[in-house]
Amino acid sequence: MTTTPRPRTDWHAVWQLIKPYWSSEEKWKARGLLAAVIALALGLVYLDVLFNAWNRDFYNALETKNFPEFREQLWRFSYLAFIYIAVAIYRVYLMQALEIRWRAWLTRQYLDEWLANQAYYRIEQTRSADNPDQRIAEDLQYLTNGTLTLSLGLLSSVVSLASFVGILWSVSGPLSFMLSGQQVTIPGYMVWFAIAYAGIGSLLVLWIGRPLVQQNFNQQRYEADFRFGLVRIREHAEAVALYRGEQQEKTQLGNRFQQIWQNWWTIMRTTKRLNVASNFYAQFAVIFPFLVGAPRYFSGAITLGGLMQISSAFGHVQDALSWFINAFSQLASWKASVNRLAGFHAAVIAARDRVSGIPVTRNNVGAILLDGVRLELPNGASLTEALSAQIHESQRILVSGPSGCGKSTLFRAIAGIWPYGSGSIEVPNGARLLFLPQRGYLPIGTLRAAISYPAAETAYKDLAVRHYLELCKLPHLADKLDEPDNWSQRLSPGEQQRLAFVRALLAKPQYLFLDEATSALDPDTEERLYALLLEELPEASIISIAHRPAVAKYHQIHWQFVHDVPHGEQLADAMQQQNYTIQPSRLPVQ
Template sequence: MAAAWSKLLDQRRPAVVAGTVALIYAWSYFRFLRKQKRSRELAAAALVFDKKDAKKEKAHVDREFFRQLGSLLKVVIPGVFTPEFGYMLLVASSLIGRTLCDIWLIRNGTIIERAIISRNTSLFRETLQAFIFTMPMLSMVNNLLKYGLSELRLRFRSRLHHALYKEYLSGITYYRMSNLDNRIANPDQLLTQDVEKFCGCLTDLYSNLSKPLLDIVLYVRWLSVAIGQEAPGAMLLYLLFAGVILTRMRRPVGRMTIEEQKLEGELRYVNSRLITNSEEIAFYQGNERERRTLDNSFRRLVQHLRDFLEYRFTLGIVDDIVAKYLATVVGYLLISRPFMAGQRMQLDHNLRLEEYYKSGRMLVKLAESVGRVVLAGREMTRLAGFTARVSQLRHVLHDLARGHYVRSMLAVPAEESSEASGDTTKPRRRMELVPGAGRMITRDNVIRFQNVPLVTPNGDVLVDDLSIEVRSGVNVLVCGPNGCGKSSLFRILGELWPMFGGTLVKPAKEKLFYIPV
C-alpha cells in the first residue's frame, strides 16, 4: 500500500508543481493589474510639478526608438577614427576570442573525458597540459573584455556629457529651460543619472547582443557540419517565435522606466529645494510641511518601484521559461534525433558518446545564446526609456537655442487674476508667447522702449504698452507696488525674457552693468 501511494505521488508530482507555478503566476499578474488600476484611480497630488497638461510619455522598440538611438550614436561615436570606435573593435575582438576559447574548451574537455574513460594516460597528460598552458590566455581574454566594456561605457558618457553641457550652458539656455520652458522639470536628473544609465544600458546591450549573435553564427556553422542543418534552423525559428511573444509582453517596461526616472528626479529636486531655501523654511517653521512633501514624493517613488518590481517578477517567470528552459528542451529534442533515429545508431558506444557530448554541448551553447538574444530584448526595452528621456532633453535644448519656448499657461480666471494683483477695476489680460514678436536694436548711449508690453513668460500682461527713453547721463527712478513690472523691465532689458512686441533700443549686453541691491 505504501509503495502504491508513493508511486501515485511520483506520478502526480509534476502536475502539482506545474499547478502551483501557474497559481503563483496568475496571483502575481492579477495583483499587478489591481495595483495599476488603484494607482490610476488615486490622483496623486502634484506637490512639486504641474502635471495637468503633461502628456503620458511612451517608449517602445519601434522606428522612432531606432531613429533617436541613431541620433545619439552619432554623438557618442562621432567617427570611425575615434577612440570609441577603437574600443568597440577591441570589445568585438575580445568577444570573438572568447567564443573561440569556448569552442576550444568544449573540444579539449571532450578529449580529456575520453582519455579518462579509456584510461589513456599520455593523452590525458597532453590535453591537461594544454589546458594549463592556455589558462593565462583565457583569463586575459575575459578581463580584456571587461576592461573594454568599462572603458567604452566611460567614453560614451564623456562624449554625451560634453555634448549636452555644451548646449545646456550655451548663452542663457540653462535659464530659459528653468524659467521660460516647462517641458523639462528636472534637468539635473537628466544630465547626470539618466545619461549614466543610458550609456550603461547601451554598452551592456552591445555586449549582450554581439556575443550571442556571434555564438549563434559559429555554433550553427559547426553544428551544420556535425549533425546537419535541421537542428540549427529549428533553433533559429524558435528564436523568432520567442522574440515575438516576449517583445509584446515587455512593452510597458519602457514607459515604466521613464516614470521611474521622473519620480527619482522629483525626489532629488525636493531635497535640493530644501537645501536652497533652508533659511526661509527655518524662519517660517516649515519643517513639517517640507517633511510631508518629501514623504509624499518618496512614497510615490516607492509605490512605483514596487509595482515595477512585481511586474518584472511576473515577466521574469515567463522569460526564464521561454528563453532558458524551453530553449534547452528544444535543444535536447533536436540533438536526440540523429542519435535515436539516424546514422549515428551504428557507431560504437564510446564514439557515439563522444559525438553526442561534443554536439550536445554545442547545441546547448546555441540554445543558451538564443536565450540570451531573447532576453536582450528586455534590456533594449529599458534602453528605449532612457533613449526617449535623453532625446527629449536634446530636442528641448535645440528649441531653446532657436528661441522656441513651450510653456503651459495657467487657466486663471480674470477676476481672480485682477484681485491677486490688487487691481479690481481692470482685469489682467493674457498674451500667447510668440518668440521674436518684438524687435531689438543695438545702439550706444540710449535705452528706448517703444510700445513694448511687459509680459511674464506665463503670459500675464503687467504693462500693456511701455514707451520710455533714457539717454546716457540721465538718472531714472523706477518705483511701484509689487507685481507692477519693475523687475520684469530689467529682465527684458537684460534679454532674459522674450519680447512680445514693440521695439527695444539698447547698448550691447557687454556694455551694460547691473549693480544688485
C-alpha cells in the first residue's frame, strides 16, 4: 500500500469531525444521553465532596475514640458507597450507549461519502489516502471513544477542581515563615503547592511525551499495511501457491512487520520515559500533602481528621490539575487517529466532489454519443487524442489496440467513473448499461446473491437462473444457489467469467460492454457464449474489447486504437505521451 504523510490537523478540522452528529437528526437523543452522562459525572464529583467530609469526621472519631460516632460514620460510608457504585455503573453504561450510537451514525455517514460518486475508486486511483478500511473501522471508534472519555474526564477534572480548591484553601490555612527578617504569610498555601506541583509535572510530561503523537500515527499505519498484506495473500492464495511465492510473501510481510517492530520499540522507549516521570509524580503526590501539612498537625493547629481531609482535598485538586499528565498517552493516540481521520475525510470529500472532466449526461437521441473525448491519466498525462464516435442500438462493435492504449479507460469513461480528461459523453435516457470486466466481482454470500449482484438476491426467479446456468455450461452450480461462500475464491477464472454472462443474460441490458470478458475461456466456449448473447439479446448493443480473431465475426464494426504520430515539431511530444486515436472500419458480415 502507498503510504501518506501525517497531515497537519488544526482544532477547527477536529471540530468539523465532531460537530455533525450533534446537529444531526439524532441530536436530541444524543444530547439527552450526553446530559445524563454529564449529570452522573457531576454526581460522582459531589459524592467525592461528601467522602472528603466523611474522611474528616471518621478520623476525628478515631482520634477521640468516639465509638458511637465511629459506628455512625461506618453506616454513612456504606450508603454513600452504594450510591457511588450505582452512579459509576450507569455513567459507564450510558456513555457506552452514546458511543455506539455516535459511531453507528458516523459509520453510515462515512460509508455514504466513501461510496458516493465512486469516491472509493478515485481514492485508489490517486492514492490520496491509505487503508480506508482501517480508518472507517478503527479510527471512527477512536474518535468517538476518545472524544467522550477525554472530554468527560476533563469536565470532571474542572468541576472537581472548582469543588475542592475552596475546601483545600479553607482547611489548609495560612503558612507563615521568616524571610530576610520579615514574616511572610501564604494564605491557602496547599492550593499553591498543588498548582506548582501539577504545573511542573505537566510540563515535564509534555516535553517527554510529545513524540508519541507521531509515533502512534505511524504505528496505526504500519499495522494497517501489515494487515493488508495478510489479506492480499488470502485473496490471492491460489496464485501465490502456483508461483511458489511463499518466500517472497514472507519477506514482504517480514519487512512490513519490521516497521511495526522498530516503531513499537520507539514507542516503548518514549513510554518508559513517560512512565518514569508520571509514576514518580503520582507516588510522590501520595506523601506530599502529609509533608506540607505535618507542621500544622504537630503544632496542634489541625486535628487528625483535618489532616486527612487536607490529604483527600489535595489529592482531588492535584488529580484535577494533573488531567493532562494522566490522559497524555490516550490523548496522543486519540490525536493520531484524528489526524488520520481528518486526512481521510478530506480525501473522500475531494474525490466525491471532484468535477469530472468528462461529464456523462442523458439524451433522447437513442444512441451513446462521444464528443471530443480526450482521456488522461490521474497524473494529467495524455492517453488519447480527442475521440468522437456513436454507438447505436443493436450495433456490435469490436474494440482492439495495443495494451495500455486506453480501451478499458474508454469503457470507464462511458460508465462515468473516469473523470480524468475532457469532452462529453451522452447516454440515452433510461438506457440500461452493463459492464463486464475481465475480472468480475462476486460478493461474499450465497451464490444466488453473487449472480444477482448488483440487483437484490431475489431479483430473478430460480427457473431463469438455472436455465442460464445450464446454457453457460455451469450446470454443476444449479444446486448451490443458497450456499454462502467466498465465490471469487471458490470458482475458477473461467467459471467466474461464465457466471458474469449469466448475470448479463438475466439483467438484459440495452448496452453491454465486455472488457476481455472471455479471456479465461477456451475458443469453443467463447464462441458459444457470444452466439448465446446474439440469440438472447438480439436488440442489445454489444461492445467488446477482445484480441482473438474468432470474436470478430460476432461484430459489425471495428474500432482500432492506433498510435497517432503527427508530423513536424509535435512528433517527439506525441511519441513521449503515446497518444492514441480510434480508427473505425466495417467488419465483413458473417
